[in-house]
Each structure stands twice: as C-alpha cells, then as structure tokens.
Amino acid sequence: MIYNEINLWKKLGNDKVDVIIATPPCQGMSVANHKKKVDEINRNSLIVQSVEMIKQIQPRFFIFENVSAFWKTGCVYNDKVISIGEMITNQLSNNYAIEHKVLNFKNYGSNSSRTRTLVIGVDKNESSYISTFELFPSFQKEKTLKEVIGDLKELKWAEYDPDDFYHSFRTYPIHMKEWIKDLKENESAFDNLLDSKKPHKIINGKIVINKSKNGDKYKRQSFEKVGPCIHTRSDQLASQNTIHPNQNRVFSIRELMKLMTIPFEFKWLNLSLEELNKLTQEQKQKLSKKEELNIRQSIGEAVPTEIFRQIAFNIKRYLLQKKMTNKELEHLIKVNKLDNLNNLIEFINNNKKDICFSSLVRIIESANSFKEQHAAFFTPAILLNHIYSVLPEINKKEINVLEPSAGAGSFLNLIFKKYEQIEKINLYVVDINSNNIEILKLLFNKDNVPNNVEIHFINSDYLTTDFNIKFDLIIGNPPFGKLSSTELKKYTQHNSYSQTLTNVVGLFLEKSINNSDNVSFIVPKNFLSIKEFSQTHLKLKDLISSIIDFNEMGFKDVLIETINLTTCITKQNKVLIKSIVKNIEIYQDRNYIFDDKLPYWVIYRNHFFDDVSSKLIFDVFSVFRDHQITNKYLENSSGVNKIRVLKSRNINDTGTEIVNLKDYDSYIDKSIAKNLAVFDYLDNDNVYLTPNMTYKPRLLKKQKGYITNGSIAILKNKSDYKITQKQLEYISSKEFRDFYTIARNYQTRSLNIDNLSVFWFGINKEI
Numbered sequence: 001m002i003y004n005e006i007n008l009w010k011k012l013g014n015d016k017v018d019v020i021i022a023t024p025p026c027q028g029m030s031v032a033n034h035k036k037k038v039d040e041i042n043r044n045s046l047i048v049q050s051v052e053m054i055k056q057i058q059p060r061f062f063i064f065e066n067v068s069a070f071w072k073t074g075c076v077y078n079d080k081v082i083s084i085g086e087m088i089t090n091q092l093s094n095n096y097a098i099e100h101k102v103l104n105f106k107n108y109g110s111n112s113s114r115t116r117t118l119v120i121g122v123d124k125n126e127s128s129y130i131s132t133f134e135l136f137p138s139f140q141k142e143k144t145l146k147e148v149i150g151d152l153k154e155l156k157w158a159e160y161d162p163d164d165f166y167h168s169f170r171t172y173p174i175h176m177k178e179w180i181k182d183l184k185e186n187e188s189a190f191d192n193l194l195d196s197k198k199p200h201k202i203i204n205g206k207i208v209i210n211k212s213k214n215g216d217k218y219k220r221q222s223f224e225k226v227g228p229c230i231h232t233r234s235d236q237l238a239s240q241n242t243i244h245p246n247q248n249r250v251f252s253i254r255e256l257m258k259l260m261t262i263p264f265e266f267k268w269l270n271l272s273l274e275e276l277n278k279l280t281q282e283q284k285q286k287l288s289k290k291e292e293l294n295i296r297q298s299i300g301e302a303v304p305t306e307i308f309r310q311i312a313f314n315i316k317r318y319l320l321q322k323k324m325t326n327k328e329l330e331h332l333i334k335v336n337k338l339d340n341l342n343n344l345i346e347f348i349n350n351n352k353k354d355i356c357f358s359s360l361v362r363i364i365e366s367a368n369s370f371k372e373q374h375a376a377f378f379t380p381a382i383l384l385n386h387i388y389s390v391l392p393e394i395n396k397k398e399i400n401v402l403e404p405s406a407g408a409g410s411f412l413n414l415i416f417k418k419y420e421q422i423e424k425i426n427l428y429v430v431d432i433n434s435n436n437i438e439i440l441k442l443l444f445n446k447d448n449v450p451n452n453v454e455i456h457f458i459n460s461d462y463l464t465t466d467f468n469i470k471f472d473l474i475i476g477n478p479p480f481g482k483l484s485s486t487e488l489k490k491y492t493q494h495n496s497y498s499q500t501l502t503n504v505v506g507l508f509l510e511k512s513i514n515n516s517d518n519v520s521f522i523v524p525k526n527f528l529s530i531k532e533f534s535q536t537h538l539k540l541k542d543l544i545s546s547i548i549d550f551n552e553m554g555f556k557d558v559l560i561e562t563i564n565l566t567t568c569i570t571k572q573n574k575v576l577i578k579s580i581v582k583n584i585e586i587y588q589d590r591n592y593i594f595d596d597k598l599p600y601w602v603i604y605r606n607h608f609f610d611d612v613s614s615k616l617i618f619d620v621f622s623v624f625r626d627h628q629i630t631n632k633y634l635e636n637s638s639g640v641n642k643i644r645v646l647k648s649r650n651i652n653d654t655g656t657e658i659v660n661l662k663d664y665d666s667y668i669d670k671s672i673a674k675n676l677a678v679f680d681y682l683d684n685d686n687v688y689l690t691p692n693m694t695y696k697p698r699l700l701k702k703q704k705g706y707i708t709n710g711s712i713a714i715l716k717n718k719s720d721y722k723i724t725q726k727q728l729e730y731i732s733s734k735e736f737r738d739f740y741t742i743a744r745n746y747q748t749r750s751l752n753i754d755n756l757s758v759f760w761f762g763i764n765k766e767i
Helices: 002-011 038-057 084-092 145-149 174-180 253-259 273-277 281-301 305-320 326-336 341-351 357-367 381-390 412-418 434-443 485-492 504-515 531-540 607-614 677-681 725-731 734-743
Strands: 019-022 061-067 074-077 080-083 096-104 115-123 164-168 200-203 206-209 398-403 424-431 453-459 473-476 518-524 544-551 562-568 574-579 584-589 621-624 642-646 666-669 687-691 706-708 712-717
Touching: 002 038, 019 038, 019 305, 038 061, 038 074, 038 084, 061 305, 074 084, 080 084, 084 096, 096 381, 145 253, 164 253, 164 273, 164 281, 253 281, 326 357, 341 357, 341 434, 357 434, 381 412, 381 518, 381 544, 381 562, 381 574, 398 412, 412 424, 412 473, 424 434, 434 453, 504 518, 504 531, 607 734, 621 677, 677 706, 725 734
Parallel strands: 019 061, 398 424, 398 473, 424 453, 473 518, 544 574, 642 706
Antiparallel strands: 061 115, 074 080, 096 115, 200 206, 518 562, 544 562, 574 584, 621 712, 642 666, 687 712
16 A cells, blocks of 8 residues: 555656654563563564665655664564664665664653654765754753643533533542542552552452552642653553642543644544534533543554654755755856855855755855865765764753864754753854854854854864863864974964874864863874874873764765764773774774774774784884885886886785786886885895785785885885795785784775884784
C-alpha cells in the first residue's frame, strides 16, 4: 500500500518522498543480556523493517521517536543481537547524516513530562546544506499543570462541559472516592493513615491493601509542577499519575489533549464538536462508553503534536529555500558583483530568508576578497553536525563562548542550538576581517538571535587580543597556514608558544587551551603526525576528549585533510575516535593512542597494530627527500651529460625493480644536478628508496647512476642491522601495508615520509 501511494505521487510529479516518520514498538532488551521471548524479538523486528523501508524509499529525511532507552536497546539483525543504534548507524549512515537525542519533551514544547529518544536523519545530498541538529525542536521553558489546564471548567460527578464534549468527568466505582477525596497535591491514596482509605479489597471480611509497586498510583497531581507523562490507561485512578490536582477524577480527554499539545480542532469522531455538544446526557454517555478508551489509548501512544510540528516546520522552511551549487554561486557572485561589500550587503538583505543559511554563508565566503590571504574556508553543514555531537555539556546558568575566526558565522547556529537550555550565553564573535563583522551583524541581528544570547562582535586579530575572560568554550575553524618570521615575532610578543610552531593553527590552539575550559577546533589532519606540533601534543594530550577524522570530505575547494579536536578541562581516561569516511567510532585509552614511545599520535591503534609492532625493530632509518627539483629542470629524453631522475611510479609495486614508463621517465642536465643536494646520492648504492605519498610502501635498494625527485624518499640505514632482500620484501607485504595504514592514521594527502614517519620502516625480527 505504501509503495503504491509513492508510485501514485511519482506519476503526479513528486520526485522523492520528503520524510518518513517511524515510531515502531520497542520492547526493552539488553544487548548484553539478551535472553528474550520470541514475541519481543518480533516486536523489535518492526524497527528493522522500518530501517529497510528507509533504505528502499530513500527519503530526504527520516525520524524515529521512541522510548528513552531506544538507541541502546537490543534488536535482532541478521540473526545477531545488536543495539538498535548500531543497526541504524550500520545500515543508514553511508547515505544519511544521523543525530539522536534523549529529550524530555516538557522542555521542547510539550505540556507534559515525557522523556523520549528522537532520531533524525538527513540525506547526504541535503546534509551539505543543513545539519540534523537544526531540525530538532527548540528548547522552551516548561509550563506548570495550572498554566495548561487551570482555565478549564470544574466538573461534577458524570458532568460534561456543555461547551466541550471532550471535557467530562469520567466516573468510577463510588467507593473509590473515599480513597482519594482527602488527598493533597503530590499525595497517593496509599499515604492515607487509615487502611480503610487505602486502595484495598475485602477478603473474608478483612481489608487487604492493594500492592503499590510505584509511588505514582492513585496519586493526586500538583498544579505547580509539569504535567505527568500520559500513558495509555489514563482512564483509571489506579494507573500512573492520573488524578486531577483539585478534583476527584482522572484527567478529561480535553485536558489530556492540552497536555499532549493536540490541537483543539482535532476530530476524534465523525461528529463535529458542535454536534457532540447538542447530544443528550444519555447519548453522550453511550458514545463515551464506546469511544473514550480508544481515544485515551491513542493519546497515550501519541507523540506530542508540538514536537513533530516544530520538526515539520523546520523541514518545510528548509525545503522552500534555495540551495546553490558551486557553479551557481560563482555565476551569482559574478552577475551581482558581490565582491563589492555594498552589493553583498544589499543582496543579503534582500535574500536572507529565501536562500538556505548554508548557501548564504558560502556566498559570503566565496565573495570575500580576503579569503586566500586569511586562509578562511566555508565549514560545511555535515561537519558541523558531527562536531555538535561531541561538544561538552556545560551545566551553568551563564556561559562565555568565543568564536575566534568567525568568517561568515558557520558555527553560530550550532552554538545557539547546543546550549539553548543555558539561561544566558555571552557570545564573543571575533574576525580579523572588518567586512565579515559587518556582514555578521546583518545576519545575526536581534531578530535572528535567541533571547538567551548576547553577542559581542569584535573586529580584531584573535592572537593579539586580550579578553581577560575565562571562557567556557572556544570553538571554530581557525586559519591554516605558515606564518612569516615577522608575523611569528608579532604574535610571540603577546603569548608564549611552543618554539617549533610556524603554522597559525598551532598558535590558535595553544592560546585557546589557556583561555578556555573547553576547545573545539577544525585543524589539518597532519597535526597528528608532524614534528612541528610535537610540543603542542604534550600540552594537549591530557585534555583531548574526542578526535573526529573528516579525511578529505571537509572542504571541497581545497585539497586538505582535516580533523576536529575537542578538549575538556575534566580529564577523561577515554578519547572518542570517529572516522566519518571509514564509519569508525571507538573509545580509546588516551595513554594507549598518545603513547610516548611512538613518534606521534596513532589514533586507530589496535591489537593487530600491536601484534605487528611486537615483531618489528623501529627507528632503523633516517630520511632525505629532494625539495629542489621542479618540472622546469626536467627533460623527457636521455643524452650526453644527462642524469636520470627517478620518480615514484618508476618503482614497481613490490619494490623489486625499476620500470621504464613512456612519457613519464625524466632526466636532468648534469650541470644543474651538481648544484642540488640530492646529487650527493648519485653514486650512493647503500641507501633505499620508497615512494613518498603511498599506502603501498616498498623498499628498493638504490643503484649507482641516478638521482630522485621529491616523490621518492631516500632512506639511510642508521643502525647496525643488515637489510636483507627478505626484509625489503616484507615492507611490500600485505601485513606491513595494513600496519602502515594504521600507523599513518589512514591519511591520504599528508603521507609525506619525514623524520617522524620514517620510524615505521622497521626490521622484522622473525625474518
């Protein structure tokens, strides 16, 4: 039936299903202790079926709503018990950005306490434009029961409000009235002093008190508290939290509707409210007897309407906005001359409601004539989604947050959403570019900023600015790039930094960890493994709480691998390591992956890595790599006074021979080569060669008569160990290559063999 409906709409021009909402039943079942009944497995199999349906239909968005333990509850998939969260992630994360939250809906627009899990998935074609966290309902101040139902008519026994059929007094055995009539708010009938006033039965002429497993049965609610969670048996005094605060009855259907934010106009029956109100008392009672329990059960099973209304509003608003490709952006900027600040400001004023925020930010960043100078690049929505999930919870009424290189404000909505429950956020937004600050003021004016946020816009260089504030969080995408000696001197006058630093991102990191309890930055992935950051590693290793590996997916307009580092002042033994590309999510002991015996951080270290390490002798070689030979020196033909220049592809896959390649082989004039450092290796046949940028390491013993360019690293044996042919062959083995990919942290672009990474080319003790 569902697929027939989809096909019908497809014929009418609908290209794709926008949203699938699933609230399948979920029986509690521990993954660790999964002795279970067959019917429990079958009930949870509906969750598996829901996931399979999402895979087949491929909607733009999907939503799961379920019990608070939903994500960790067990289900059976492929005859194996795994957590529902793991199953959803395994099956859907390749095509969707997924976020799950456990929320008490009382703080998100519902009028009753209801702690549930919400899971939202965004198709990855859309997740470049919108983050999942942007779709969740917004934090709101909870309402008391009095605020919600206090204005409704007081009811007498069996009475129907003449103006509202659904507001009626549901009767019960009259003897029960004695049990509840004297209860004060928050008291249960089991709190009565006299046994005769406690819920009981008469057996053989004696009072036998009913069992009370929970303290919420026969309990009168409080007007000054939030409404209780609504269950399916709201018709019974004996059920959970059902008794009105000052009337001797259970909540009416209308009261339940208000608690669950179901619209007043919602029709439960075929008759209109006006028609229902005109019925006689007898007709009303007859109709209630037939329909009331079904209505009450439906309300108890429902999701508060306001929760889904907000999510639907957020999705609809996004779908109605324009999303732009890079080509469209370039054309737009050119046609509208948006590299001019005044034109850009006018464009933003006229279009900020019609273009999705992500596209608007990309327009601003792309139009920014300072882009290259300050190494600022647009932060995609999908990256923000992953960063959002690892940010620390901060339990304070007032917090100070800093974005030190704000650009066009990619991180600001993330900050608003993550800390929306905080009473006051003092947000300091800093950028070195005055144009950016003017645009940020336009984008984030008082109409677009939550009431709990006070923004301070500051046009300055973060590295030379003293704030005299201890921040709770510093977050952003700081600039990457080498600093000149003049710039370094300027910055080191203001703060003390590690002497090895020359990249501006290192300065941002070191200053921030001194100024804030928590820091979350996007940084180049080579931060993990190059010598420049080794001293910074020492300052950070006890603070790191998570590392998210984005690989190359982060920034489409630049060829760079990035990670997100998040630090926390509260030391934790475990560090979350997450690879988006490889779909890895593991918690690692910090001393294990930040081991001082290793040359740098190895974040994916595992048992296999350790097993191979145990049979290797490391730190055998030193390395040299040419940085002088460029294409302008090279020729493609040999001749008198020409020296061959070996390049990476000239070494075969196993490192056993040199291969000649047409239109690839290169030569250099000897008169030029003599002036290069690599010339010293022309006739050196006691060194070893390996391609520089590869996951397929191999070692070739160099022969006399040629030199290499920078695509080949020259390894010199600095030990007393003899390098045999079998040792060379081991370097090209599958075992060593698998080991090497882990040792290099699954890097793809930052694979240069330097003085640290050459450490891994070891001697196998078993050969």
